[in-house]
Amino acid sequence: MSRTSAAVEPPADAVRPVRHPDAPAPGELLGAHYGECFGCGGEQAHGLHLQARAGEGVTVTAEFTVRPAHQGAPGLAHGGVLASALDETLGSLNWLLRTIAVTGRLETDFVRPVPVDTVLYLEAEVTAVAGRKIYSTATGRIGAPDGPVAVRADALFVEVKVDHFIDNGRPEEIRAAMNDPDQVRRTRAFEVNP
Numbered sequence: 001m002s003r004t005s006a007a008v009e010p011p012a013d014a015v016r017p018v019r020h021p022d023a024p025a026p027g028e029l030l031g032a033h034y035g036e037c038f039g040c041g042g043e044q045a046h047g048l049h050l051q052a053r054a055g056e057g058v059t060v061t062a063e064f065t066v067r068p069a070h071q072g073a074p075g076l077a078h079g080g081v082l083a084s085a086l087d088e089t090l091g092s093l094n095w096l097l098r099t100i101a102v103t104g105r106l107e108t109d110f111v112r113p114v115p116v117d118t119v120l121y122l123e124a125e126v127t128a129v130a131g132r133k134i135y136s137t138a139t140g141r142i143g144a145p146d147g148p149v150a151v152r153a154d155a156l157f158v159e160v161k162v163d164h165f166i167d168n169g170r171p172e173e174i175r176a177a178m179n180d181p182d183q184v185r186r187t188r189a190f191e192v193n194p
């Protein structure tokens with residue numbers, strides 16, 4: 001059962017999200033926004049290596065394989081790892097809006113245990129936007145895109161300027177990300193225009 005709080009309910013003046021005209025086409029892989037990202041980075045040895053794919057409208061899908069390193073209870077995925085997979089999937093939606101945003105609130109329901117070696121099929125959608133606040137929802141299903149729901153989440157992302165990272169991050173990583181030879185990743189991190 002979901003017990004979503006008012007904090008992740010869009011207010012009355014919220015509007016429908018608008019897919020950016022230059023958003024990746026439905027079916028296209030989004031790629032990582034940062035090579036060292038725990039959720040999606042290919043250079044992050046300890047990461048989830050989650051790959052999100054654009055869907056129709058402001059939706060994405062992603063697959064995440066639960067590895068032995070992701071255990072909490074013996075043979076079962078750790079709840080925090082599952083929340084991370086949901087967070088990353090939800091965060092990747094903002095690229096379809098061409099908005100830089102960070103997770104303000106993430107409410108997660110853990111519905112079924114998720115065994116090691118399971119492929120979790122994630123889908124996420126932006127439901128509404130109110131000023132800087134972006135409301136979104138996600139589900140993770142076991143074994144197949146129409147498998148049983150194991151986890152779900154509602155989230156509030158808050159739009160930020162690139163200064164958020166420059167002011168709060170470590171200079172060496174910021175410098176490296178700004179000089180990333182991967183132009184798409186650099187654009188996602190630092191040159192996004194609404």
Ligand SMILES: CCCCCCCCCCCC(=O)SCCNC(=O)CCNC(=O)[C@H](O)C(C)(C)COP(=O)(O)OP(=O)(O)OC[C@H]1O[C@@H](n2cnc3c(N)ncnc32)[C@H](O)[C@@H]1OP(=O)(O)O
Pocket residue numbers: 007033034087091100101102103104105131132133156158160165169174177188189190
């Ligand atoms: C280098 C690579 C780059 C990479 C670029 C790509 C980034 C990908 C990120 C991946 C996802 C992550 O891991 S993100 C990492 C985890 N998250 C974070 O570190 C965020 C930490 N929190 C913050 O920095 C801050 O609290 C913010 C930015 C979220 C909000 O601060 P702020 O900018 O001062 O704004 P503030 O006025 O407080 O809030 C704006 C509106 O949102 C609402 N609001 C804010 N937080 C909440 C909340 N938790 N629950 C309910 N509502 C909230 C406020 O009530 C307000 O509503 P109203 O009054 O307007 O109605």
